[in-house]
Structures are given as C-alpha cells and as structure tokens.
Amino acid sequence: MSRNWQISRRSMLKGTGAALALPFLDVMGPATAAEAKAASGPPVRLACLFQPNGVFPPSWDPKGTGADYELSPILEPLASLKDDIFVLSNLDNCLGGGGHVAATGGFLTGVSMKNQKNAVSLDQLVAQKIGHHTALPSIELGTEPPRQGGSEGLPISFANTVSWSSATTRVSPEINPRVAFDRMFRNEGNSKKQAADSKSVIDLVLEDAGRLRKKVSAADRYKLDEFLSGVRSVEKRIEKTLNPPKRSWIPESEPELNRPTAGIPQQRDVHIRMMLDLIVLALQTDTTRVSTFMLAHGFSRKNFTFIGVKGDHHTISHHKNQKEWTDDYTTVSRWYISQYAYLLDRMKKIDEGGSSLLDNCMVLYGSGLKDGNGHKRTNLPLVLAGRAGGALEPGRHLVFEKGTSIANLHLSLLQRMGVEADQFNSSTGTLPGLS
Helix, strand or coil, X not given: CCCCCCECCCCEEEECCXXXXXXXXXXXXXXXXXXXXXXXXXXXXXXXXXXXXXXXXXXXXXXXXXXXXECCCCCHHHHHHHHHEEEEEEEECCCCCCCHHHHHHHCCCCCCCECCECCCCHHHHHHHHHHHHCCCCCEEECCCCCCCCEECXXXXXXXXXXXXXXXXXXXXXXXXXXXXXXXXXXXXXXXXXXXXXXXXXXXHHHHHHHHHHCCCCXXXXXXXXHHHHHHHHHXXXXXXXXXXXXXXXXXXXXXXXXXXXXXXXXXXXXXXXXXXXXXXXXXXXCCCXXXXXXXXXXXXCCECHHHCCCCEHHHHHCCCCCXXXXXXHHXXXXXXXXXXXXXXXXXXXXXXXXCECHHHEEEEEECCCCECCCCECCCCCEEEECCHHHCCCCCEXXXXXXXXXXXXXXXXXXXXXXXXXXXXXXXXXXXXXXX
C-alpha cells in the first residue's frame, strides 16, 4: 500500500454532535514532528544549571581525553555518572569585555551585552519553538533575588538570570519553592477561574492600546509595541490555561506531588535540593521540557561556612592564587557539582519504559567564567549529561579547537531539541563528536 498519503493517528470520524476515534490503521502515520516524537518514545528535554563565579582551573581540568580520562578534584562527585556525562573543554564565552555580569548574560546566549542588550537565550528559543506541547513552555528557578548596583557598566541585577526571551527582555527566575510548585501543579479549577478573570482585563488593555497606538509618535509606538509584546505573552499563557494543549506524550507513571512548605528555606543546601526536586518533577511529568536553574546569582556573595569555607564566594573567586583561597574556592565548586550529581542520579533512577529520564534529557552545567580571578572566559568549565534520546554518546572528555564559541554548543543542543536552525547568535557551526 502506498504511504504517500497518510492520516494522523488522532484522526476521528465526525458527525453532528459526535466524534468517533478510529482504531490504528496502516494508512496512519505521524503527520507532525510532535507526533513522530510521541510515536518513537519519550520526548527530549533540556535543563541548564548555572554556577556563578567560575572555578580554580587546576582543580577543574581533567587529565586525558576521550573515554580514557581522569576526573579532576572538583568533578570527582560525578564518578558514578562518568558514563553519562561529557566534560567539554575549550569553549569560550562572549569575549567583548565585562566581568561577572556580562559572563552570566552570555552563558546561554554567547553574546557580549552592549547598551544593556543581549540576545535570545538557548532555553527561551527552545521554549518558543516547542513550548506549545506542554502546560508550561519553560520553568526558570533560582535561589537569590536580584541585587542592585552596577558593575563594569552593567546593572548587577542583569546577573540575576541566564534566560532572555529577546535582546531586551530578561526572564527572572522564581526563588520560592512553593510558588514554583503552584505554578507547575496548581489546582486547575482555581487557575482557570483566575485566567478567565484576567482574560477580560487583557482584552481591555489590548483594545485601549490599539486605539492609543494610532495617535502617538513613532518613538512611542516602539515603546508601546514592546509593552504589548509582554501583554501578548501573558495572553498566550492565559489561553493555554483555559484551553490546555493535548499531551503529545504521557509518562508511564505519575510521581507523588508533595507541595513545599511556605517561604524560602534558610538553609542553602535544603533550598537547592528542593529546587532540583522540582526540576525532576517538571520534566518527569512533561509539565515542561525546558528548565533553567540559577544555583546562585551571577555576582553571588553567598557564604559557605556550613562546609567550612571562610569568606563569600565572589571574594574568594578573586583568589590571587593564594592557596588558602584556592582551596576554599575548590571546595565551593565541588559542593556545587555534588548538587548536579544529585540531580543526575535522581533522573537516572526514573524509568521511562526501557530508558531513564536522564537518557531522554540534556542537562548542561557550567559557569560563564572559567576563573573569577581575572574574569577569564576562555575554556569554560562545562559538563553535559544525558543522551537526548539517543542523539548523544556521553562518557568522554571532548577538547575542541581553541577559540570555539559556546554558541556552537547552544546550536548543537538546539538542533537536538528538534529546532531547525543553522545558526544561533554568535555560532560558527555545531560541535563535532557529541554523537
């Protein structure tokens, strides 16, 4: 039988007031990329974890390349997961100047901010392309509120996020675990009522703005259009709440949803683990396929006395090669990597019908700086975990040509998320050797 003509597996026989689902027929085939992915198994998901302030290079850099390499002191907590990770070397962040703030902004864009403008980030572009398949296009989590002040000509508040939906629009992370949980798993009845109430307000706003736009100057129209783009994004979220998309993939098992206690945990380790557990829930339940987590603000001055470290993280990152400081610097980085290892271990234990959640994800970990001492942004500390549903072959240390942009990594991940693209911001191509 010819396969040139096919119908969707979701095709139905329709009549007045009735619709009857068809059984599986030979003529049925996946009519869309989403249906093709659903037919072949669990979808690929993307999670990006950001660690601030860089690392001490001698404690990070592994020995050896390919599969025959040794984990460094900082990376040792990943020993049991070595076959599930790539260590990526010689990828550079935006090299146009600036310190912690610019390095944070470039982590998922590969762009050096100018005039307080960045570019769309990897996670947000993926969310814009595939987010319609899930209840939430993406989820952005963090642990610290925005800080005020300026640094190297940029607001420190810009280091609050790695997610940018456009060159001028930051996506701030949620730092309250309960609020994040409610956003992901809130009561459907209440959310629909709230959305319906908000919808009427949005309609009024758009109607009034349309009339106003005809009367203002070109400069004001630009400002108004920028405002309206934000309003329309809210409108889309409301519409999705009122008319949720049909699920293109349903997990084999639904985990228990335990709502976090109110407030922000005072203990740093408790707070981070709570957020990591929420990421697992969001990806496992297909609530979203895109997640970012700021382990701390990009200019973080958090102290780590609870693990025996003196001084705050930002200060010790400017270590001047003093052994006492480089030891503490390494201890903090190793602690952060152990949180990453916790996440990967949890994901690896979740079965998705012959493969694990980790097998069907790409989990990027790293910093926008290689070394806080001197704000070095070449040869970034980066680890990529997961198999992307078979599109990645981890278990190796990959060393790329010097001067390779991190945007080449972004483009490689973008394509494995099913987004058709030949370039991403400053990319010059994709990375060889990932599969």
